[in-house]
Amino acid sequence: MVSPAPRFLAAPRNVAQRNGLDSMDWEYTAELFLGGLTRGSIYALIALGYTMVYGIIELINFAHGEIYMIGAFTGLIVTGVLTMMGWNEVAILVIAATVAMIYSSCYGYTIEKIAYKPIRNAPRLSALISAIGMSLFLQNYVLLAQTSDFLPFPALIPEIGWWKPYSHIISSAEIVLIITTAVVMILLNFLIKFTRIGKAMRATSQDRKMAMLTGVDINGVISMTFIVGSATAALGGVLIASHIGQINFYIGFIAGIKAFVAAVLGGIGSVPGAVLGSLVLGWTESFFTGYVSSDYEDVFAFIFLVCILIFRPAGILGRSDTEKV
Amino acid sequence: MLTFTEIKRSFLVSVWFMFLTFPIMVIRVNTIENVVIWRWKNMLFVGAGSFVLSFVWRFLMRRKEVGSKDAEAGGTSKSIFQRFMEEKRLYYPALGAISVIVVLFPLVFSMYQVNIMISGLTYVMLGLGLNIVIGLAGLLDLGYVAFYAVGAYAYALLNYHFGVSFWIALPIGAGLAALFGIILGFPVLRLRGDYLAIVTLGFGEIIRLILENWNEFSFGPSGIANIPRPAIPGIEFTLHQNTIFIYYLVVLLVVFTIFVVNRLQDSRIGRAWIALREDEVACQAMGIDKTKTKLTAFALGATWAGMAGVVFAGKTTFINPASFTIWESVMILCIVVLGGMGSILGVVVGAGFLILIPEYFRAFSEYRMLAFGAALILMMVFRPGGIVSGMRKTYQFEGIENGEASDKKA
Structure with missing residues (x-):
């Protein structure tokens, strides 16, 4: 039914070599720092969509990880077809990412229409269960339509020639990932703060009924949020899969959970918060696995989440608001 | 059209x-x-x-x-099941017929069927336990399988190290699971519904990952084998007899569970759970201790999972962490949601649907999880109450206007 959960990301490269080295070795520390930065950027690309959807309809979209997974699969399929035709790598990367983004947006749109829209006014528990159902459905849909095995994903991001000497510290693929995350964050922040649709999104998240009364097309705004969030996840899916080198139908689950932890850590609903939270999570995980143990990496992430929720439920950048009766 | x-x-x-x-x-x-x-x-x-x-x-x-x-x-439409439950003339004979079938089942059917029935009944127990947490108290617990694992490993490890028998392990497993329920309950008391879901999910994964990685304690992914089946001291069972014995044991446990949950539902604490589910703030204003109520829900829900875990370990004689993944939790959640949250009959029907039907339609087993996912969504969209929705206690004012009508109903 479900193959054993693969580790979402590999442990830092030289954890085995460390024995014998001075643990205060600055190069090792720097490597862990950069590893954490990459890791954080990866989480951030997924966490951004999570936080946007949560901000607007206050629903943990469990299917978000699955949308990321579908984006990666679509990317792989496009890559496979184009490689057959003999296109060059950069063109394939651009086209694969674009197609994956379009398809994932369509999935996000459809999922919202089927599983969330009809129960928007039902108790929260209903929407949450529906989201779990959607996640289960999409996982098994890809499992049945594609395969349960790990599929190798070709490395699409080329090594830049003059960067080669430094690539043992941070590879060009990792640089592309980090830059993409930064650009996406800035664009999303701009979208939310300065555009008309962004204003509508903020209004909807503050008070849906009132926004409706002032003429905001609620359904359109919510659909748009899902579309943008899903597109971000798909972009992440293609880049991350190409960086990690393999995908299967199960990658969305643990990635989704980690991204959620990051989003909560940063303050759910806030775009810069999601990125900050992802980076903090990435760094702590990286240093934890580098200096303590890599067996309990996921355990650590969950314990971290529990601690945040207990001591600072609003997250780093979130505002805590008291519930009114 | x-x-x-x-x-x-x-x-x-x-x-x-x-x-x-x-x-x-x-x-x-x-x-x-x-x-x-x-x-x-x-x-x-x-x-x-x-x-x-x-x-x-x-x-x-x-x-x-x-x-x-x-x-x-104002027209409340009652489901077939509800009408059936109210009609005493039909209800009691049906209950009798079901009891006779249940008692005679292992004598008539093959070992294979009896084994399927045992796993179905184990899931009824799990479903009823989770029903306390989700259906009554309204707390979405996605890490329920952790308590099941606690029960199973409690029996396996106690037996391995100290040779503790099944009968002593049963209450110990249940107690340990309850303790874990409280341990989980404490930090998550303040969390709202959706955070709670994620944290409990994380808790379930933590327990599984620890069992998988801590080789000295739990023997890691290779698991523990040769766990003795439950038996009466002094009597030698054949494998066939032992399976039948386990069957009756599970039936008794399920009946016990149904009895307790039924009594709990109408008790003071049961009503407090329902009140908590409906409105937390109003509930506190009525003087209900939120902390105590939530913790008892977690502890009591976990108790049944612990017991089911001990039975599971005794039945399969082999356990490893792979039996306790998050999807097992989702499966139990499916049973509760499809059957009807907050309804005992619903959970029984739900377990029947989800465990027995896939067993008999082996050809479609690949599509099982796909169908479960779709069923969860469709249920939430079209029939949030489940197949057998929980009956709400209603009290009618036997006043002047329709005194006669309500007299008849009462």
């Missing part, structure tokens, strides 16, 4: 789904050998399927709208 616009809409829906599922359903690539397989037939299936389903979807939507209007007008 089959107007042109309807057909056009369904046609558009089917075109949309054909587009949507195109890459994943139709193309399959092999990046090592550079082979692309095109499966156009799948596209046809998707198109035809979504065309038909969109009609069904709209039909159900319309029915739901009519239903909600009825409810607003």
Whole structure:
């Protein structure tokens, strides 16, 4: 039914070599720092969509990880077809990412229409269960339509020639990932703060009924949020899969959970918060696995989440608001 | 009903789904050998399927709208099950017939069937336990399987190290699970519904990962084998007799569970749970201790999982962490949600549906999880109460206006 959960990301490269080295070795520390930065950027690309959807309809979209997974699969399929035709790598990367983004947006749109829209006014528990159902459905849909095995994903991001000497510290693929995350964050922040649709999104998240009364097309705004969030996840899916080198139908689950932890850590609903939270999570995980143990990496992430929720439920950048009766 | 616009809409829906599922359903690539397989037939299936389903979807939507209007007008429609439960003349004979079938089952059917029934009944126990947490107290617990694991490992490890027998392990497993329920309960008391779901999910994964990685304690992924089956001291059982014995044992445990949960539901604490589910703030204003109420819900729910875990370890004689993944939790959640949250009969029916039907339709077992996912969504959209929705206690004012009518009902 479900193959054993693969580790979402590999442990830092030289954890085995460390024995014998001075643990205060600055190069090792720097490597862990950069590893954490990459890791954080990866989480951030997924966490951004999570936080946007949560901000607007206050629903943990469990299917978000699955949308990321579908984006990666679509990317792989496009890559496979184009490689057959003999296109060059950069063109394939651009086209694969674009197609994956379009398809994932369509999935996000459809999922919202089927599983969330009809129960928007039902108790929260209903929407949450529906989201779990959607996640289960999409996982098994890809499992049945594609395969349960790990599929190798070709490395699409080329090594830049003059960067080669430094690539043992941070590879060009990792640089592309980090830059993409930064650009996406800035664009999303701009979208939310300065555009008309962004204003509508903020209004909807503050008070849906009132926004409706002032003429905001609620359904359109919510659909748009899902579309943008899903597109971000798909972009992440293609880049991350190409960086990690393999995908299967199960990658969305643990990635989704980690991204959620990051989003909560940063303050759910806030775009810069999601990125900050992802980076903090990435760094702590990286240093934890580098200096303590890599067996309990996921355990650590969950314990971290529990601690945040207990001591600072609003997250780093979130505002805590008291519930009114 | 089959107007042109309807057909056009369904046609558009089917075109949309054909587009949507195109890459994943139709193309399959092999990046090592550079082979692309095109499966156009799948596209046809998707198109035809979504065309038909969109009609069904709209039909159900319309029915739901009519239903909600009825409810607003004051007409409460009772389900078949509810009417059945109220009709004492039918209810008691049916209960008797079911008991006779249950008692005679292992004498008539083969070992294989009895084994399936045992696992079905174990899930009834798990479902009833989770029903306390989700159905009554309204706390979405996605890490429920952790308590099941605690029970199973408690028996396995106590037996391995100290030779503790099944009968002593049963209460210990239940108690340990309850303790873990409280340990989990404390930090998450302050969390709202959706955070709670994630934290409990994380808790379930923590327990599984610890069992998988801590080799000295739990023997890691290879698990623990040769756990003795439950037996009466002094009597030698054959394998066949032992299975039948376990069957009756599980039946007794299920009956005990149903009895306790039924009593709990109508007790002071049960009503406090329901009040908490409906409105936390109002509940506190009424003087209900939120902390105590939530913790008892967690602890009591976990107790049954612990017991079921001990029984599971005794029945299979081998356990490893792979039996306690998050999907097991989701499965139990499915049982509770499909059957009807907060309803005992619902959980029994739900477990029957989800455990027994896939066992007898082995050919479709690949599609099982797909169907579960779809069922969760459809249930939430069209019938949030489940197959057998929980009955709410209603008290009627036997006043002047319709005194006669309510007299008859009472």
